[in-house]
Amino acid sequence: MSKNKIAPEQQEEIISILKTRFEKNKTRHADIEWNKVHEKLEANPEKLWSLLEMEKTDGEPDVVGYDKNTNEYIFFDCVAESPKGRRSLCYDRKALDSRKEHKPKNSALDMAEEMGVEILTEEQYRNLQELGNFDTKTSSWITTTPEVRKLGGALFSDFRYDRTFVYHNGAESYYAARGFRGCLKV
DSSP, X not given: OOTTOOOHHHHHHHHHHHHHHHHHTGGGSTTOXXXXXXXXXXXXXXXXXXXXXXXXXXXXXXXXXXXXXXXXXXXXXXXXSSOGXXXXXXXXXXXXXXXXXXXXXXXXXXXXXXXXXXXXXXXXXXXXXXXXXXXXXXXXEEOOOHHHHHTTEEEEEEEETTEEEEEEEETTOOXXXXXXXXXXXX
């Protein structure tokens, strides 16, 4: 199989996982019908590959919305804490390259690109928090504005004290409890 293709049995497996999660968490997508999501998934096998990557890294992707303008279903990582398979990452390649010692294995932006997903924006992260309490013990990198990044920083968020917080840190920093959440549109 080439990089972005998965075998038919893997397609069936990820679709089954997604359907089960979809049915278990209807409050995340009250007005969306599974059969329409399923049709989109089958028509876009390269997106199934990305969803499988999200699943393999413990993200528990689920449908969180539908964009009428683009006719796309929106998937976010909906695992309670930042995905375990995507932690201990600095923010981007520039930050990774700037570290002389104790480099993390990858950066959030590079890993997201490899997976075919985008990291959540601040607005998307806040929308996710409306669906439940996520990152109550961990934190997740979010898209950082060019102005902040130019100054060496990067943004991350978490949920504490019944509210969503957005913080800053040096982009080269990495922590065992900080990862990133992905967004995929199908």
